[in-house]
Amino acid sequence: MELIQLTPWDLSIAAVLVLLLAGLSFHLQLGIEKRLLIATARSAAQLSLLGLVLKIIFAQSNPITIGLLTLFMLLVASYEVMNRQQRRYRGYWGMGVGIFSMFLSSFSVTLLVLLVILQVEPWYTPQYLIPLLGMMLGNTMTGVALSLDNLNQNAWQQRASIEARLMLGHDWQSAIAEIRRNALRTGLIPIMNAMAAAGVVSIPGMMTGQILAGSPPLEAAKYQILILFLVSASIGLGSMTAIWIGSKHLFDERQRLRLDRLTQPKQ
Amino acid sequence: MSQLSLYNLQVQQLSPISLEIPAGQCITIAGPSGCGKTQLLRAIADLDPHQGEVQLNGLTQEEMPAPKWRKQVGYLPAESAWWRAQVGDHFNDPDPQQFEALGFTLEWLEREVSRLSTGERQRLALLRLLSNRPQVLLLDEPTANLDQATARQVEQLISDYRHTDQAAVIWVTHDSAQHQRSAHHYCFKGNTLEHCTWN
Numbered sequence: 001m002e003l004i005q006l007t008p009w010d011l012s013i014a015a016v017l018v019l020l021l022a023g024l025s026f027h028l029q030l031g032i033e034k035r036l037l038i039a040t041a042r043s044a045a046q047l048s049l050l051g052l053v054l055k056i057i058f059a060q061s062n063p064i065t066i067g068l069l070t071l072f073m074l075l076v077a078s079y080e081v082m083n084r085q086q087r088r089y090r091g092y093w094g095m096g097v098g099i100f101s102m103f104l105s106s107f108s109v110t111l112l113v114l115l116v117i118l119q120v121e122p123w124y125t126p127q128y129l130i131p132l133l134g135m136m137l138g139n140t141m142t143g144v145a146l147s148l149d150n151l152n153q154n155a156w157q158q159r160a161s162i163e164a165r166l167m168l169g170h171d172w173q174s175a176i177a178e179i180r181r182n183a184l185r186t187g188l189i190p191i192m193n194a195m196a197a198a199g200v201v202s203i204p205g206m207m208t209g210q211i212l213a214g215s216p217p218l219e220a221a222k223y224q225i226l227i228l229f230l231v232s233a234s235i236g237l238g239s240m241t242a243i244w245i246g247s248k249h250l251f252d253e254r255q256r257l258r259l260d261r262l263t264q265p266k267q
Numbered sequence: 268m269s270q271l272s273l274y275n276l277q278v279q280q281l282s283p284i285s286l287e288i289p290a291g292q293c294i295t296i297a298g299p300s301g302c303g304k305t306q307l308l309r310a311i312a313d314l315d316p317h318q319g320e321v322q323l324n325g326l327t328q329e330e331m332p333a334p335k336w337r338k339q340v341g342y343l344p345a346e347s348a349w350w351r352a353q354v355g356d357h358f359n360d361p362d363p364q365q366f367e368a369l370g371f372t373l374e375w376l377e378r379e380v381s382r383l384s385t386g387e388r389q390r391l392a393l394l395r396l397l398s399n400r401p402q403v404l405l406l407d408e409p410t411a412n413l414d415q416a417t418a419r420q421v422e423q424l425i426s427d428y429r430h431t432d433q434a435a436v437i438w439v440t441h442d443s444a445q446h447q448r449s450a451h452h453y454c455f456k457g458n459t460l461e462h463c464t465w466n
Contacts, residue, residue, distance in 0.1 A: 160348035169338030
């Protein structure tokens with residue numbers, strides 16, 4: 001089976017459906033038609049642009065351009081992580097925690113796939129590197145964002161208990177141990193739900209895409225399993241790193257709770 | 268001999284404070300609320316960043332790991348916090364005699380924290396602190412929510428502990444009677460901590 005090429009006409013039919021939805025929103029006074037149309041236009045523009053950029057990058061296969069693109073992806077993901085925090089770290093730490101933890105987890109897991117599992121030649125072949133890294137970063141971003149948000153919210157709410165333990169001579173790690181555990185659990189829940197539902201409730205997007213593109217279903221399933229495992233590992237590693245350095249930064253060298261290092265939530 | 272010394276300790280808006288409290292001595296501090304009494308105690312316990320030096324038996328805060336310092340320089344905040352469900356989960360080595368001195372028994376260790384009254388929590392928090400056997404006690408209005416009889420029990424227990432363990436005590440209070448009973452009392456006049464006299 002060959003990939004069925006989509007014509008602009010095909011996409012227009014799908015776009016008409018969204019337009020109908022916007023019209024319905026206008027008619028029912030839901031008030032979301034403007035945002036819906038903007039979001040539709042955005043996704044179309046962003047994805048077409050990505051397609052163009054990838055076409056060029058795939059053609060060149062230049063390590064420097066590929067490196068810059070991965071860096072860009074990492075920065076955008078870290079910005080998203082920071083943006084989803086109710087209470088962020090002040091200064092460089094706001095972005096830094098995300099950059100460091102996702103670099104450590106997503107990049108190393110992607111490298112492992114390319115070098116050991118897929119054994120691509122050369123390892124930075126963009127057709128493999130970019131989609132894999134995107135999948136790792138996209139999922140790890142959610143896990144890290146949830147973990148950090150939970151960590152800092154709980155540290156704020158339970159500051160009296162944390163300090164009570166410090167006053168009694170507990171070290172910072174035991175004073176925040178429960179909050180930390182909770183944060184990690186929160187970060188891992190989405191991927192665990194996704195794994196439990198995979199194949200029964202939902203057919204994951206990547207597998208759907210591969211089947212539509214003509215892969216045998218069993219091959220598509222194997223790839224999907226591989227991705228789920230790697231994504232879980234990346235989320236786990238990323239969340240643990242973020243929680244570790246994030247919680248350490250809540251205390252100073254004299255093990256004082258320093259919530260002044262967090263910003264106030266926007267109202 | 269445990270002696271607490273403050274050298275030019277600077278906390279927020281307060282002018283630098285220098286004080287020596289010999290082992291077994293208790294000083295009381297009074298002053299309007301919001302004048303920085305709590306901040307002073309927190310700085311001595313090394314819970315907030317501060318300027319100046321605090322020494323215990325000649326050793327500065329920085330010369331000791333922070334948890335060790337806080338174990339020896341025990342701070343009792345005005346409001347106690349509990350992090351587990353049961354009272355007993357918060358104690359390492361409860362002393363039955365001290366429990367009895369405040370009208371408790373060790374059976375209280377099995378109670379749920381959420382069912383205790385404010386006064387009970389406050390007294391149990393003191394016992395929790397004393398079970399660490401600190402050399403210095405920093406007490407932030409330890410009898411604020413107690414009736415007179417229990418307040419007396421608390422005062423007696425602290426005084427006994429101070430004598431047997433030769434602990435240095437800083438006692439922040441609003442109660443002028445309590446203030447007058449102590450031999451060494453200090454007041455905040457504006458931003459300065461001064462020896463004060465009762466006329």
